Amino acid sequence: MEWGLLWGALGFFAGGVLKGAVGAGAPLLGVPILALIYDVPLAVAVFTLPNLISNVWQAWTFRRHDPAPRFSATFAGAGAVGALGGSLLLVTLPGEALMATVGALVLVYIGVRLARPSWALARATAHRLVAPMGIVGGLLQGAGGLSAPISLTFLSAMRLERLAFIATVSVFFTAVSAVQIPTLWALGVLTPERLALSALAVLPLFAGIPVGQALARRISRATFDRVILAILAAIALRLIWAAAT
Incomplete structure (x- = not known):
């Protein structure tokens, strides 16, 4: 159990580094590591408070940089609806299926990043797709703790300034987390023990954020992305292997 907690804390710290460097993506590292050590429901539950608090902080800090508040509100509202449905899937799907799904979602995200590095989504098209993309992203976040294959890819394709x-993404994750916490509590996934662990997990995540910010200033974004994608691929393959054996 002690080693598991240590690796979990390192996962949150690594997630904080990623969040500090690029502004999002902490669950991409934290959730697969926790799911590998324990299970997906625990990983999703423990990540709720760090996700909520860090994104509330970011949403407030960068609020003046939101280029389209109505777009952000639509994306966030749709994500909240999706998160409700995804939380219900979390308690009904088998653990092995959830582990494989989380691993597969990470691989999808990596594939999209590698296959279409220069593709850009027109703003008019993005505004038409914002609600369905928000719902699907929230659904994935609720069911597996990872919406990045949809949410981050969608916003990255718009080529938004950093x-x-x-x-934009902070408002989305704030809304999703605000729905997840009471829903998972009502469903018995977010227990008092897991809530306490979630509160403690805020510390290593926030400790990693300034490290990520410093790294972002010292190394190229392309180099950092390649390192992160390699780590994610290893974690995703390990999750799928664990689910299959």
């Missing part, structure tokens, strides 16, 4: 990207 601060605008952070402002």
Whole structure:
């Protein structure tokens, strides 16, 4: 149990580093590591408070950089609806299926990043797709703790400036987390023990954020992305292997 807690804390710290460097993506590292050590429901539950608190902080800090508040509100509202449905899936799907799903979602995210590095989504098209993308992203976040294959890819495809990207995605994750916490509590997934662990997990995540910010200033974004994608691929394959054996 002690080693599990240590690795879990390192996962949250690594997630904080990623969040500090690019403004999002902490669950991409934290959730698969916790799911590998324990299970997906625990990983999703323990990540709720760090996700909520860090994104409330970011949403407030970067609020003046939101280029389209109505777009952000629509994306966030749709994500909240999806998160409700995803939380219900979390308690009904088998653990092995959830582990494989989380691993597969991470691989999808990596595939999209590698296959279409220069593709850009027109703003008019993005505004038409914002509600369905928000719902699907929230659904994935609720069911597996990872919406990045939809939410981050969707916003990245719009080629938003970095601060605008952070402002928009932070509002989305704030709304999703605000729905997840009471829903998972009502469903018995977020127990008092897991809530306490979630509160403690805020510390290593926030400790990692300034490290990520410093790294972002010292190394190229392309190099950092390649390192993160390699780590994610290893974690995703390990999750799928664990689910299959």
